[in-house]
Amino acid sequence: MQYETSRSSTERQVSSAEAVVRGIGPDGGLYTPVELPHLDQHDLLELEGQPYVRRAYTVLAPFFDDFPEQILLKAIETAYGRDRFSDPDVAPLRYLSESEAVLELWHGPTSAFKDVALQLLPLLMSKAAELTAEERKIVILVATSGDTGSAALEGFSDVPGTEIVVFYPSEGVSSIQRLQMTTQEGSNVNVFGVVGDFDDAQSGVKRLFTDLGFTSEMRASGRVFSSANSINWGRLAPQIAYYVSAYCDAVASGKLRRGDKVNFVVPSGNFGNILAGYYALRIGLPVNRLICASNANNVLTDFFATGVYDRRRPLYRTSSPSMDILVSSNLERLIFEASGHDHDLVGSLMADLHERGFYRIDEAMLNRLREVFWAGWCDEETVVDTVRDVWENHSYLLDPHTAVGKAVYDQYQAATRDDTFSIILSTASPFKFPRTVLTAIAGDGNMEGRSDIELLQLLERLTGQPIPEQLALVLSQPERHLRVVEPSEMAEAVRSTFRAT
Numbered sequence: 112m113q114y115e116t117s118r119s120s121t122e123r124q125v126s127s128a129e130a131v132v133r134g135i136g137p138d139g140g141l142y143t144p145v146e147l148p149h150l151d152q153h154d155l156l157e158l159e160g161q162p163y164v165r166r167a168y169t170v171l172a173p174f175f176d177d178f179p180e181q182i183l184l185k186a187i188e189t190a191y192g193r194d195r196f197s198d199p200d201v202a203p204l205r206y207l208s209e210s211e212a213v214l215e216l217w218h219g220p221t222s223a224f225k226d227v228a229l230q231l232l233p234l235l236m237s238k239a240a241e242l243t244a245e246e247r248k249i250v251i252l253v254a255t256s257g258d259t260g261s262a263a264l265e266g267f268s269d270v271p272g273t274e275i276v277v278f279y280p281s282e283g284v285s286s287i288q289r290l291q292m293t294t295q296e297g298s299n300v301n302v303f304g305v306v307g308d309f310d311d312a313q314s315g316v317k318r319l320f321t322d323l324g325f326t327s328e329m330r331a332s333g334r335v336f337s338s339a340n341s342i343n344w345g346r347l348a349p350q351i352a353y354y355v356s357a358y359c360d361a362v363a364s365g366k367l368r369r370g371d372k373v374n375f376v377v378p379s380g381n382f383g384n385i386l387a388g389y390y391a392l393r394i395g396l397p398v399n400r401l402i403c404a405s406n407a408n409n410v411l412t413d414f415f416a417t418g419v420y421d422r423r424r425p426l427y428r429t430s431s432p433s434m435d436i437l438v439s440s441n442l443e444r445l446i447f448e449a450s451g452h453d454h455d456l457v458g459s460l461m462a463d464l465h466e467r468g469f470y471r472i473d474e475a476m477l478n479r480l481r482e483v484f485w486a487g488w489c490d491e492e493t494v495v496d497t498v499r500d501v502w503e504n505h506s507y508l509l510d511p512h513t514a515v516g517k518a519v520y521d522q523y524q525a526a527t528r529d530d531t532f533s534i535i536l537s538t539a540s541p542f543k544f545p546r547t548v549l550t551a552i553a554g555d556g557n558m559e560g561r562s563d564i565e566l567l568q569l570l571e572r573l574t575g576q577p578i579p580e581q582l583a584l585v586l587s588q589p590e591r592h593l594r595v596v597e598p599s600e601m602a603e604a605v606r607s608t609f610r611a612t
């Protein structure tokens with residue numbers, strides 16, 4: 112399968128291996144499959160009785176057809192092995208009611224959904240380097256709103272031929288998220304705080320990628336940049352598999368009839384997770400609606416309401432920090448797909464966003480998107496109320512991001528009365544965000560003066576659910592990476608990691 116970048120039609124098409132190694136197009140556009148494979152009812156039927164690894168292989172093989180089959184299969188088996196995912200089903204489905212389920216995507220090493228893709232991406236990256244005869248050291252540059260950083264560090268730590276540099280917003284992540292990054296071991300691992308918010312970190316990284324002076328300087332030193340953010344196709348594609356897997360599980364459990372459509376509810380930020388759901392639909396999964404859930408940073412809700420994507424607004428810090436984002440990079444791929452691969456349109460919209468801070472799609476495209484997408488947002492109080500309600504009524508513990516999903520799903524149901532079977536994607540373990548969860552189920556009087564580890568223990572005691580082992584471990588490790596830089600110093604920060612090695 113060939114990939115093309117979303118912005119200019121004159122860039123040459125590349126193989127999947129090359130798309131993975133490069134991460135982003137030379138024009139700043141995103142690599143996207145030139146055409147899509149198809150899963151039919153028969154394929155889905157076969158997958159029902161299969162384990163996660165088989166399902167993932169079936170979904171991914173056509174997208175990575177330049178990888179030798181056995182190697183791809185082996186990579187998938189390694190990524191989703193029992194030493195990496197604590198649940199043998201990898202992405203288990205839990206039922207809240209006859210028509211509502213939660214897809215738990217956080218059984219990997221850092222307790223957030225990003226592990227599903229970032230346990231596989233490094234294995235794909237190493238192989239892709241070989242397939243493209245890339246002999247330079249691959250330097251993975253990452254901007255993180257909290258969870259990508261730790262998942263990428265965990266995935267790339269000590270992977271031969273790679274170096275990883277993570278930038279996180281110094282004031283924008285939870286203390287546990289920060290510790291997961293600053294305690295990371297590994298000889299090829301570098302972590303920096305950036306003064307500012309996620310968008311400052313993300314636009315800084317994008318600038319480094321497209322800065323010709325800087326990239327040629329790196330090339331001269333035998334290095335080439337790539338990305339572990341969801342702008343990298345190798346990061347996005349593995350996410351398609353769990354949509355398919357969840358569907359198979361719902362059918363196998365008897366809650367859903369074969370061929371019936373489902374809704375997916377996705378707590379969204381950079382729009383990578385929900386876009387994988389859109390690709391699942393496009394390759395043939397019976398999907399009714401994709402429900403895009405935002406926190407108070409509701410730029411996506413406004414986009415689906417008006418057709419205007421406008422980043423000129425303040426960024427709020429919320430209890431769901433991994434969704435505190437104003438520029439949702441993967442919307443670019445959606446518009447590219449929805450316009451029938453109109454490079455010129457996407458190029459000019461992205462130039463508008465860059466130069467003017469907003470863009471507008473036309474009425475016809477907006478209507479087409481709204482046939483599939485429904486979008487909503489909720490405020491901070493609703494997040495806490497939702498965690499409490501679901502705990503009291505279903506004895507099920509939601510993290511704040513997933514609670515945003517549940518709250519928006521409730522709005523959707525109230526607005527549409529749609530009773531289609533619905534799957535809420537649970538993007539993080541509640542133990543990753545103990546303050547908000549404890550406030551919801553025990554009130555905030557309990558937290559004065561308690562350390563993170565004490566909060567986790569309190570949550571364990573109150574709910575009878577176990578603290579994920581890796582989280583407890585992180586809190587007992589020394590911090591190794593303490594540097595904080597200004598956005599203008601990011602290039603220098605990257606250079607400094609090379610001098611040190």
Ligand SMILES: *Cc1c(COP(=O)(O)O)cnc(C)c1O
Nearest residue numbers: 258380381382383384433538539
């Ligand atoms: C990254 C993240 C999100 C947002 O996912 P996108 O792919 O950026 O839309 C939601 N919840 C959690 C816990 C995350 O880590």
